[in-house]
Amino acid sequence: MRKKYVVGNWKMFKTSETALNYFSDLQNKLRDSTTVLPDIGICSPAVFLQELSPLKRSVHLYAQNVHWEPEGAFTGEISTQMLLGCNITGSLVAHSERRQYFNETNLSAGKKLNALLSQNLQAIYCVGESLQERESGEFNNIIETQLKDAFIQCSQEVKNHIQTSAKEHNSTQISVHPQPLSIAYEPVWAIGTGKAATVKDAHDVHQFIRKVLSEIFDHETANSIRILYGGSVKASNAVEYLSDDKIDGALIGGASLNPDDFFKICCLTNL
Numbered sequence: 001m002r003k004k005y006v007v008g009n010w011k012m013f014k015t016s017e018t019a020l021n022y023f024s025d026l027q028n029k030l031r032d033s034t035t036v037l038p039d040i041g042i043c044s045p046a047v048f049l050q051e052l053s054p055l056k057r058s059v060h061l062y063a064q065n066v067h068w069e070p071e072g073a074f075t076g077e078i079s080t081q082m083l084l085g086c087n088i089t090g091s092l093v094a095h096s097e098r099r100q101y102f103n104e105t106n107l108s109a110g111k112k113l114n115a116l117l118s119q120n121l122q123a124i125y126c127v128g129e130s131l132q133e134r135e136s137g138e139f140n141n142i143i144e145t146q147l148k149d150a151f152i153q154c155s156q157e158v159k160n161h162i163q164t165s166a167k168e169h170n171s172t173q174i175s176v177h178p179q180p181l182s183i184a185y186e187p188v189w190a191i192g193t194g195k196a197a198t199v200k201d202a203h204d205v206h207q208f209i210r211k212v213l214s215e216i217f218d219h220e221t222a223n224s225i226r227i228l229y230g231g232s233v234k235a236s237n238a239v240e241y242l243s244d245d246k247i248d249g250a251l252i253g254g255a256s257l258n259p260d261d262f263f264k265i266c267c268l269t270n271l
């Protein structure tokens with residue numbers, strides 16, 4: 001069984017004060033909740049991570065981006081060593097906004113995956129097609145390339161690490177957390193547009209992603225990796241996605257900015 005995973009991505013929103021208040025408020029709500037909750041994560045702007053980290057109880061805390069080198073002359077970047085120093089769970093990799101505005105490629109994404117996973121940090125690797133790619137019918141090929149070209153950058157050691165974690169997960173039949181790798185399917189045309197993919201579209205792509213993962217790793221490993229859907233998920237549509245057997249959770253932008261809204265979505269996953 002893959003336990004559902006609900007992750008909020010704050011993008012470039014919040015101040016130090018609102019981030020701290022939100023993080024404490026959310027965790028108090030979760031502590032007081034009587035509902036069976038999913039795993040929960042927040043992807044915060046890097047500048048707040050150090051302040052948020054000591055407050056971390058049940059919520060996993062992620063950066064939104066990371067560099068692949070452990071250190072060096074890379075102005076403006078942050079490294080896996082810095083995340084480790086702040087006791088952070090891991091990082092998003094290749095969010096579509098990084099691909100679109102900051103020249104993120106499958107090659108750089110692969111190097112970042114390798115850097116995170118080799119340091120025992122978690123990665124949420126984002127894939128997804130543009131509107132043009134969806135309409136041309138080429139979207140499965142695009143997603144397959146995003147996966148295969150990135151994981152080819154990962155060392156055999158990293159692949160073994162993912163496979164070993166999957167075996168442990170499957171043999172215990174409980175959610176061994178943290179699983180090192182999750183995938184987020186985020187069709188670009190559904191992000192921040194209010195135009196969410198249909199559950200059927202997301203279901204089909206998730207099934208396809210799992211098939212590609214089984215070619216990259218093996219069947220058992222592919223079965224243990226959580227695949228989240230992202231793109232205009234909110235309290236009013238979250239149940240539809242989260243009750244689908246191929247959708248293991250959600251990566252939520254706009255609707256994660258308010259702790260009440262985000263908490264509501266977390267509680268809806270009691271399925």
Ligand code: 13P
Pocket residue numbers: 009095186190191192193194230231232233251252253254255
């Ligand atoms: P929205 O939920 O605002 O569409 O954003 C999705 C997203 O990009 C999460 O990473």
